[in-house]
Amino acid sequence: MGTDGDRRGLVERARTGERWAFREIVESHQEKLLYLALGMTRSRQDAEDIVQEAFLKAYSSLDRFRGDASLGSWLYRITVNLCIDHRRRRRPQVPLVAAEEAAADRGDGFPEPADEHPAADPGRYAGSRSIGRRVDRAVLGLTPLERSVFVLRFYNELRLKEIARVLERSEGTVKNMLFRALRKLRRELAELAPEAGREVTG
Amino acid sequence: MTKSCETGRDLLIRDLAGELDAAGRRELAAHLAGCPGCSREHRELGETRDLLLVARPPRPGSGEPAGLWQRLEPRLDALDRERRRVRLRGRRSLPVWALPAAAALAAAGLGLWLVLGLGTPARQPSRATPERVAAAPAGESRLDRYLARAEPVLLAISNRPPGPPELAAFDRSAERRRARELADEAAAVKAEIAGSGRIATLELLSDLELIFLQVANLGEDQYRDGMELVRASLDRRAILFQVTLEGMRRDGDRETGGRADRPLRRPRELRASLGARPHSADPHSEERRPC
Numbered sequence: 219m220g221t222d223g224d225r226r227g228l229v230e231r232a233r234t235g236e237r238w239a240f241r242e243i244v245e246s247h248q249e250k251l252l253y254l255a256l257g258m259t260r261s262r263q264d265a266e267d268i269v270q271e272a273f274l275k276a277y278s279s280l281d282r283f284r285g286d287a288s289l290g291s292w293l294y295r296i297t298v299n300l301c302i303d304h305r306r307r308r309r310p311q312v313p314l315v316a317a318e319e320a321a322a323d324r325g326d327g328f329p330e331p332a333d334e335h336p337a338a339d340p341g342r343y344a345g346s347r348s349i350g351r352r353v354d355r356a357v358l359g360l361t362p363l364e365r366s367v368f369v370l371r372f373y374n375e376l377r378l379k380e381i382a383r384v385l386e387r388s389e390g391t392v393k394n395m396l397f398r399a400l401r402k403l404r405r406e407l408a409e410l411a412p413e414a415g416r417e418v419t420g
Numbered sequence: 421m422t423k424s425c426e427t428g429r430d431l432l433i434r435d436l437a438g439e440l441d442a443a444g445r446r447e448l449a450a451h452l453a454g455c456p457g458c459s460r461e462h463r464e465l466g467e468t469r470d471l472l473l474v475a476r477p478p479r480p481g482s483g484e485p486a487g488l489w490q491r492l493e494p495r496l497d498a499l500d501r502e503r504r505r506v507r508l509r510g511r512r513s514l515p516v517w518a519l520p521a522a523a524a525l526a527a528a529g530l531g532l533w534l535v536l537g538l539g540t541p542a543r544q545p546s547r548a549t550p551e552r553v554a555a556a557p558a559g560e561s562r563l564d565r566y567l568a569r570a571e572p573v574l575l576a577i578s579n580r581p582p583g584p585p586e587l588a589a590f591d592r593s594a595e596r597r598r599a600r601e602l603a604d605e606a607a608a609v610k611a612e613i614a615g616s617g618r619i620a621t622l623e624l625l626s627d628l629e630l631i632f633l634q635v636a637n638l639g640e641d642q643y644r645d646g647m648e649l650v651r652a653s654l655d656r657r658a659i660l661f662q663v664t665l666e667g668m669r670r671d672g673d674r675e676t677g678g679r680a681d682r683p684l685r686r687p688r689e690l691r692a693s694l695g696a697r698p699h700s701a702d703p704h705s706e707e708r709r710p711c
Contacts, residue, residue: 235500237493237496240496241489244488244489244492245483245489248483248484248485248488249479249480249481249482249483249484252480252484252485253477253479253480256477256480257476257477265485266485266488269485269488270485270488270491270492270495273488273492274492274495274496274499274644274645277496277499278499278645278648349475350475353471353472353475357472368472371437372469372472372473372476373476373479377437377439378434378437378439393430393433393434393437396433396436396437397429397432397433397436397465400436400465400468400469401465403468403472404464404465404468407468407471407472410471
């Protein structure tokens, strides 16, 4: 992906209209943004749409990229915001659970990664379609901030400090959000873990 | 929770996040050994984290989403074209309009509205509106009515977030129709008050005509970005402020019978006018705002 200097150079060139430079930016970030959007929306189609929107938004606001955040953090932030807006727009139209049930019935709402990418990690989802759905539903039940922290840490593998920069929050807030997210997920998924049935204290 | 549990919590979270160094791990282990509550929480949340890591979707492969650039590039082209168009029109609108206007003023009122009409930037043919050929005195009250109609629409454009992509084409076409009407109306009002010599008002009407034309001409494929550019243009030229100012001038003229030596509007009214979101004054202005 090159050094920070290279990337700053790319932004400068993209800003002056050199299309190849923007293409480099897109191609070096698209998978990471897709993984983030997939984790946030749990829908492959929505995630792809959001990634496209994120790059379009980045292109139209390159002039506003200040350069004090890294390019990656800036793109992550744009994507997180689009994912949150996306959920806000969808929520009032159809109740969340009903929409997800309907989507799951159609087989196109929740990603079924093992089916889509059998070669990527054979056996990961084998015999566990329902677990995948339970996890998706539990993650979607988190608040947008909790979900962002959870996905950025455990999917995109950003460090807590980097997540704080992306979300423009303090590291303490990020830690708190991660703790709350794990507690909520524990409650939702307790029976899937070995400690079945136990209440999480606190 | 004891003080040591608070410290333990911080260590516990960093451990769950995989960011605890060796010294931190020793400190955490010492705390957990003497605190059954934290120990159980650490174990349970650790299991949950492990379950979630196993169940996470596979990382996207190289080049995913496939065909992204091919889908993106035409949209970037459209965005560039729109930017060029807005810049071009922004540059053209004033000089083209202002030069014939100045010439006509110098010629001592020689059919100024006609010159303005010819000098207006190219636009699509307007609907035939009977009011458009009304006598000049009607122009002033028509200007008031026009500004009252335009202001909430401008506020709606300026305030709302970008429209959702799935927004029904019907709503957008209603908005475009509305914008075209307001653009046509701006041209008509401009023609009616052309002889008044109110250069600032005429310039404002030219700007409004251009803004509404931009909205009216937005294609589906460039809608969101086009609206963003329109909003930027509104901000840059402080159009809303100018509309409010024009309203204040006109209120003042009415109150003072044309003298400008009285306060035009009380500060509270001014704040409300600048900051208020549109209400029911114009149902069209609200029709597209996403929920």
